[in-house]
Amino acid sequence: VVQGEPRRVPPGHTTLQSAGSGPPPAGAVPTGGTQRTDVRTLFDGASSEVRGLSALFQLTEALDDTRDRAGAEEALRGFVTDHIRTAEVAFDAAPPDVALDATSGAPETTPAVLEETAAGATTLVLPTGVSSPATITIRIPAPEVLSNQLRRLLVVAARVLGSRLEQVRVLTSARASRCLRETAGSRRT
Numbered sequence: 001v002v003q004g005e006p007r008r009v010p011p012g013h014t015t016l017q018s019a020g021s022g023p024p025p026a027g028a029v030p031t032g033g034t035q036r037t038d039v040r041t042l043f044d045g046a047s048s049e050v051r052g053l054s055a056l057f058q059l060t061e062a063l064d065d066t067r068d069r070a071g072a073e074e075a076l077r078g079f080v081t082d083h084i085r086t087a088e089v090a091f092d093a094a095p096p097d098v099a100l101d102a103t104s105g106a107p108e109t110t111p112a113v114l115e116e117t118a119a120g121a122t123t124l125v126l127p128t129g130v131s132s133p134a135t136i137t138i139r140i141p142a143p144e145v146l147s148n149q150l151r152r153l154l155v156v157a158a159r160v161l162g163s164r165l166e167q168v169r170v171l172t173s174a175r176a177s178r179c180l181r182e183t184a185g186s187r188r189t
Contacts, residue, residue, distance in 0.1 A: 034116040037151075052153045055083065059157055063164040072168065076136070076161045083150065086141050091133035113155055115146075122146050126155055128162030136161070 062075040077089045111127040120142040125135050136158045140146055 034114065037113045037115065052149060052156075055079070055153060056156055056160065059160055060164075063160065066164065066168070068168060068172075069165055072161060072164050073133075076157060079157060080138060080154070083153065084138070084140055084144055086144060088139040090137045090139075092135060111155075111159075113151065115151075124151070124154060126158035128158050128165070130162040130166050133165075 059075070059079045062079065063072055066072040066075055073091055080087050080089050111129065113127075114125040116123045122140045122142075122144075124138045124140070124146070126138065127135060138154060
């Protein structure tokens with residue numbers, strides 16, 4: 001209802017949050033608290049959002065145009081700020097004592113998202129699935145609302161970035177090997 005008039009809003013197009021008192025939204029991390037969520041938990045149930053899929057397709061197109069880590073990081077940074085205007089994005093910024101695996105100290109088995117709310121901001125630490133950058137840290141100042149839909153979108157975006165960076169690494173290595181073989185071959189003649 002807007003100014004007393006009922007309005008039809010298609011599902012998935014608007015997130016509303018009351019500014020009044022009451023309990024925090026489901027899944028919200030209390031101020032000063034830290035929450036660790038297994039990535040699989042974020043994708044339980046009916047969590048297929050068409051807008052999210054469209055956004056991820058746009059991200060993959062932007063990443064396809066990148067040729068190095070700096071370009072890929074810039075593409076992801078642009079993607080994040082398209083969805084959260086005030087977000088700050090850092091790569092490999094997780095504190096060294098933070099374990100993103102299912103059992104601290106063991107090899108990574110189940111990726112996890114760490115979420116901390118403190119000092120008027122929510123910070124997400126997302127696994128990429130590659131060694132560098134192993135994590136992406138996104139700081140979201142208040143009053144931005146972090147929905148589960150946005151959490152899922154960011155988790156997948158981090159993994160898509162990791163996949164593209166691995167692709168770029170392999171392509172760069174293959175090109176370097178080919179150049180070495182061609183150089184060695186020209187010396188023989």
